Amino acid sequence: MHKNILVTGGAGYIGSHVSVRLHEEGYNPIILDNFSNSEKSVLAGLKNITGKDFKCYEGDILDPSILTKIFSENEIEGVIHFAAKKAVGESVEKPLEYYKNNVSGLVTVLEAMSQYGCENLVFSSSCTVYGQPDELPVTEQSPKKPANSPYGNTKQIGEEIIEDTVKSGAMLKSIALRYFNPIGAHSSSEIGELPLGVPNNLVPFITQTAAGLRDKLTVFGSDYDTPDGTCIRDYIHVMDLADAHVQTIKYLENHTESSFFDVINIGTGRGNTVLEAIHSFEKVTGQNLNYEIGPRRAGDVEKVYAQVDKSEKLLNWKTKYSLEDSMRDSWNWQMRLSRKS
Ligand code: NAD
Ligand code: UFG
Helix, strand or coil, X not given: CCEEEEEECCCCHHHHHHHHHHHHCCEEEEEEXXXXXXXCHHHHHHHXXXXXXCEEEECCCCCHHHHHHHHHHCCEEEEEECCCCCCHHHHHHCHHHHHHHHHHHHHHHHXXXXXXXXXXXXXXXXXXXXXXXXXXXXXCCCCCCCCCCHHHHHHHHHHHHHHHHHHCCCCCEEEEEEECEEECCCCCCXXXXXXXXXXXXXXXXXXXXHCCCCCCEEEECCCCCCCCCCCEECEEEHHHHHHHHHHHHXXXXXXCCCCEEEEEEECCCCCEEHHHHHHHHHHHXXXXXXXXXXXXXXXXXXXXXXXXXHHHHHHCCCCXXXXXXXXXXXXXXXXXXXXXX
16 A cells, blocks of 8 residues: 655645655655646646656645645645745745745644644755855754745744644654755656746756747856855755655654654755856757856855765765756756747
């Protein structure tokens, strides 16, 4: 009997890739999504990859009745909680929407899990909780810095809510995965990232520029204290990230303590500059990208990349894909999108 894993936000960028990996590893992903930042066509993509119609509930994590319905209709072994709003800039303009969706939403999910005795939770956190770390690579012990956006604050608060719940003696085993910069797409190009409007993130902006949808990419700042002056990030292929989630579910299942909370960095351990990312894209696609150097973007940290010892040891997991693999898959996905539109 396949174990059911509730994947909130499972139609989204990361959740859809995780659902594929769960299926491949013998789990049965059950998706809950309100499609506020995804399209139903993702479900067709999932079927094309796996040959299976995943069970999907259309609804909102803020609505306890949909959670009651899911938990009463299915025996849920664990929850991977992706559903959240994620645009940093928008969160500054609409903080209450972010606190409601990301914080109240998590509380609603935790209440439903408690009511139905579901003990395993993976929470999507972010390296944004570290701000600009004092030391690199950044370890899980590095102190959290004051969040520089309401979005970042929802991730810090989310981790604290789970930790407090565990401290209260609740039967809850949970890991917050602090993702670095997820990029890439499934190699089939059936699923990938679907940015709405003008992308904020580097890689969708690169691929849209190369596809002719944007005139040029602006590199935000070249006067940072890095080898070529541009910011450094830890770009991780979304399928490596997906694999880490499956390993985390297995870790929670096998963990003997009945109640605990921990945090794990999920990155590659390598930092790349913006210019290196651009050149990697140019190399794998054979295209010259139209870009120019512009001013710094407010709020950007100079450099951040993960120390990965803890993830490798606890999850028995290592990344498999290179930056070039990620760029190739992002580009193939962009071409697929361009053909569809
Ligand atoms: P995404 O927007 O592609 O996916 C989120 C999904 O959740 C979407 O399908 C959306 O429709 C759904 N959703 C949002 N609010 C909902 C609600 N109230 N009820 C039901 N469904 C809802 O985002 P993603 O990139 O896949 O990110 C997934 C998680 O990972 C988020 O929690 C995000 O904050 C976190 N994260 C993402 C990144 C990144 O760079 N992509 C980095 C760090 C952390
Ligand atoms: N960049 C450009 N030009 C662009 C877009 C981005 O030069 O058009 C640069 C940024 O300045 C940064 C790098 O590319 O140096 C990566 O930027 P992204 O926007 O792709 O990613 P961020 O690291 O800024 O943000 C990501 C997630 C956030 C999360 C944060 C945590 O998008 O949700 O990581 O650090 F909060």
